[in-house]
Amino acid sequence: MNPTTSADTASAETPPTGHATPAPSSTEPTSAVGPPAVAGSTGDASVGAAEVRMKASPAALGRALGLAWQAGRWHIVAYAVLALLEAAVPVTAAWLTKSALDVVAHRADDASALVAVGGALAAAGVAAIALPHVSRYVRQELERRTGRLAQDRLFAGVERFTGLARFEDPAFLDRISLAHTSGGATPSAVVAGTLAICRAFVTVLGFLGALLVVNPLLAGAVLVAALPALAAELRLSRQRASMMWRIGPMERRQLFYRQLLTSVRAAKELRLFGAGRYFRFRMNAERAAADSERRHLDRRELGVEGGLGLLSGVIAGAGLIWALLAARDGRLTAGDIALLATSIVGVQSALAALVNEVTMAHQQLLNFDHYLTVTSAEPDLRRPARPVAPPALRRGIEFRDVWFRYSPEHPWSLRGVSFTVPYGSAVALVGRNGAGKSTIVKLLCRFYDPERGTILWDGVDLRDLDPGELRARIGAVFQDYMEYDLTAAENIAIGDVAGRERLTASAARIEAAARKAGVHDAVSALPRGYDTLLSRMFFGPDPEAGVVLSGGQWQRLALARAVLGDGRDLLILDEPSSGLDAEAEAEIHNRLREHRAERTSLLISHRLGAVREADVLVVLDGGQVAERGSHDELMRLDGLYRRLFTLQAQGYRPDGHP
Numbered sequence: 001m002n003p004t005t006s007a008d009t010a011s012a013e014t015p016p017t018g019h020a021t022p023a024p025s026s027t028e029p030t031s032a033v034g035p036p037a038v039a040g041s042t043g044d045a046s047v048g049a050a051e052v053r054m055k056a057s058p059a060a061l062g063r064a065l066g067l068a069w070q071a072g073r074w075h076i077v078a079y080a081v082l083a084l085l086e087a088a089v090p091v092t093a094a095w096l097t098k099s100a101l102d103v104v105a106h107r108a109d110d111a112s113a114l115v116a117v118g119g120a121l122a123a124a125g126v127a128a129i130a131l132p133h134v135s136r137y138v139r140q141e142l143e144r145r146t147g148r149l150a151q152d153r154l155f156a157g158v159e160r161f162t163g164l165a166r167f168e169d170p171a172f173l174d175r176i177s178l179a180h181t182s183g184g185a186t187p188s189a190v191v192a193g194t195l196a197i198c199r200a201f202v203t204v205l206g207f208l209g210a211l212l213v214v215n216p217l218l219a220g221a222v223l224v225a226a227l228p229a230l231a232a233e234l235r236l237s238r239q240r241a242s243m244m245w246r247i248g249p250m251e252r253r254q255l256f257y258r259q260l261l262t263s264v265r266a267a268k269e270l271r272l273f274g275a276g277r278y279f280r281f282r283m284n285a286e287r288a289a290a291d292s293e294r295r296h297l298d299r300r301e302l303g304v305e306g307g308l309g310l311l312s313g314v315i316a317g318a319g320l321i322w323a324l325l326a327a328r329d330g331r332l333t334a335g336d337i338a339l340l341a342t343s344i345v346g347v348q349s350a351l352a353a354l355v356n357e358v359t360m361a362h363q364q365l366l367n368f369d370h371y372l373t374v375t376s377a378e379p380d381l382r383r384p385a386r387p388v389a390p391p392a393l394r395r396g397i398e399f400r401d402v403w404f405r406y407s408p409e410h411p412w413s414l415r416g417v418s419f420t421v422p423y424g425s426a427v428a429l430v431g432r433n434g435a436g437k438s439t440i441v442k443l444l445c446r447f448y449d450p451e452r453g454t455i456l457w458d459g460v461d462l463r464d465l466d467p468g469e470l471r472a473r474i475g476a477v478f479q480d481y482m483e484y485d486l487t488a489a490e491n492i493a494i495g496d497v498a499g500r501e502r503l504t505a506s507a508a509r510i511e512a513a514a515r516k517a518g519v520h521d522a523v524s525a526l527p528r529g530y531d532t533l534l535s536r537m538f539f540g541p542d543p544e545a546g547v548v549l550s551g552g553q554w555q556r557l558a559l560a561r562a563v564l565g566d567g568r569d570l571l572i573l574d575e576p577s578s579g580l581d582a583e584a585e586a587e588i589h590n591r592l593r594e595h596r597a598e599r600t601s602l603l604i605s606h607r608l609g610a611v612r613e614a615d616v617l618v619v620l621d622g623g624q625v626a627e628r629g630s631h632d633e634l635m636r637l638d639g640l641y642r643r644l645f646t647l648q649a650q651g652y653r654p655d656g657h658p
């Protein structure tokens with residue numbers, strides 16, 4: 001059966017409030033319809049894909065250099081000039097040393113020549129000492145600037161994901177973490193790598209010129225020995241990037257265990273169950289597994305780099321023995337020997353530095369792929385070509401045959417759900433754990449898109465609306481509301497910040513919201529009133545440094561945040577009273593009833609007594625609407641609601657009878 005024909009198709013204009021109705025059952029979408037590739041319609045499945053390209057593309061190189069250029073073009077120019085000067089210094093010093101030795105050997109009585117060559121050598125020495133320091137400072141400043149720019153772009157990219165699906169994808173989270181590291185470091189590493197090539201080119205060319213004069217064969221041998229080193233190091237850096245991707249999940253799990261073992265929330269249970277040792281063991285196991293991968297590669301590097309070092313040593317040693325024998329025969333001067341020795345060391349160290357910088361840049365560039373993927377990924381939720389600004393709610397919201405699962409691997413969380421929230425009314429969603437209540441809220445805020453069916457806001461499909469503007473019309477307290485380590489005023493003012501860089505709510509509005517949520521008295525009694533820093537942990541002995549609130553007080557603050565925005569059409573309260581005592585719950589519901597009077601609201605609560613006065617109760621069971629109607633109608637129906645309500649009511653009667 002096609003699900004679109006089986007479901008309740010009541011529109012927002014004809015809300016089913018007349019009498020209680022057991023909802024019609026729906027069947028799964030047929031295979032002909034076919035699920036989308038990724039749950040929640042994440043447009044670009046490759047963003048979290050588990051594989052990573054192990055080739056640095058020229059485009060990535062261009063983007064990295066472009067980013068560095070934007071962040072600090074004058075720093076790059078200065079760094080380039082310094083790099084070239086640094087490159088020229090050792091070659092100049094080697095020639096000057098040779099000249100000095102030759103002057104001493106053949107023109108020892110020429111004082112002006114001695115002073116000139118000595119002075120030049122001293123200047124080269126000063127340059128050799130000072131240049132690396134200045135160059136390091138410029139590089140560090142360039143790194144800071146590119147790091148800041150890259151971080152801003154990365155998180156602006158992350159903000160473009162308006163849904164939640166990407167944040168539930170572990171591969172995507174690994175990408176963000178690698179993107180954060182590589183995004184900041186790669187551009188300056190690539191600049192350094194590029195300049196290292198130039199620098200090495202100048203140094204090697206200078207020394208090779210010197211070696212060519214002394215012995216062309218030796219010059220060739222030194223050069224050829226460096227090429228396999230470069231190839232081997234590039235291969236190793238590819239393997240290192242691949243290893244880092246493989247150990248990403250292990251690092252993530254380690255972080256989870258580390259946070260768990262130091263979290264104040266987890267501390268109670270961990271101590272009660274004595275579970276600390278268990279989690280420490282798991283954390284260490286993850287670390288051991290990651291270390292084993294690292295060790296494997298370190299050993300390979302040791303073998304390759306040790307072998308190449310041996311080769312360089314053999315070439316250098318052979319060259320020097322030959323030179324000493326040639327000097328004995330009078331074919332070389334003492335200055336030639338000094339020049340040869342410096343040249344061999346100079347070429348080898350210039351090439352080693354080149355290999356080092358280039359492989360580092362190469363490795364960073366491989367990881368830069370993550371940064372590019374995150375910053376250039378398509379938005380996760382389909383954006384309409386011409387998004388419609390959501391109209392002020394006048395008719396209501398309608399769920400029309402909505403099917404949803406969190407991914408194709410997950411079972412259906414909603415199966416053909418249809419119901420309406422008429423304008424100005426309060427609709428309560430009730431049902432057992434896992435029935436799909438919070439999922440409905442998440443779809444209504446458009447954190448995901450339904451796989452089948454539609455959700456209509458005054459007749460307009462949510463998918464045609466701009467998600468930001470839609471959310472500006474909704475005030476919500478989620479089951480897992482946030483506790484911000486900010487002041488009480490800031491905790492409330494965040495409820496009306498919508499894309500701005502500063503909080504703008506006035507003190508009067510903040511206080512009014514706090515009063516509505518019944519938290520004004522508690523906040524006023526804090527050491528600095530609304531300016532008291534609230535924290536989930538103690539900050540030492542200073543009571544004004546941070547105050548710890550109770551769970552119920554935090555929940556009221558979340559409530560104040562939700563009711564702060566005046567222009568909100570819809571108020572969603574997902575378990576708003578779970579952390580409150582019975583008296584507080586009654587008080588909050590009375591206050592909220594006043595607040596809700598002019599607006600539409602969707603309430604979720606397991607305390608059925610708290611929502612029995614809603615205009616309509618929608619009873620969910622296994623992702624389907626099982627019943628709907630007012631409290632009295634549902635009680636008469638004698639179905640699931642009556643059973644749940646009676647069970648709860650029994651708990652409050654001394655005789656245990658309904």
Ligand SMILES: Nc1ncnc2c1ncn2[C@@H]1O[C@H](COP(=O)(O)OP(=O)(O)OP(=O)(O)O)[C@@H](O)[C@H]1O
Binds near residue numbers: 433438
């Ligand atoms: N992020 C998620 N990823 C995968 N499955 C999820 C996710 N969130 C919820 N589910 C599943 O969707 C189903 C409905 O969950 P939902 O949270 O909507 O239920 P609920 O009625 O709000 O439950 P409760 O009363 O316990 O809060 C459950 O089977 C749950 O396991």
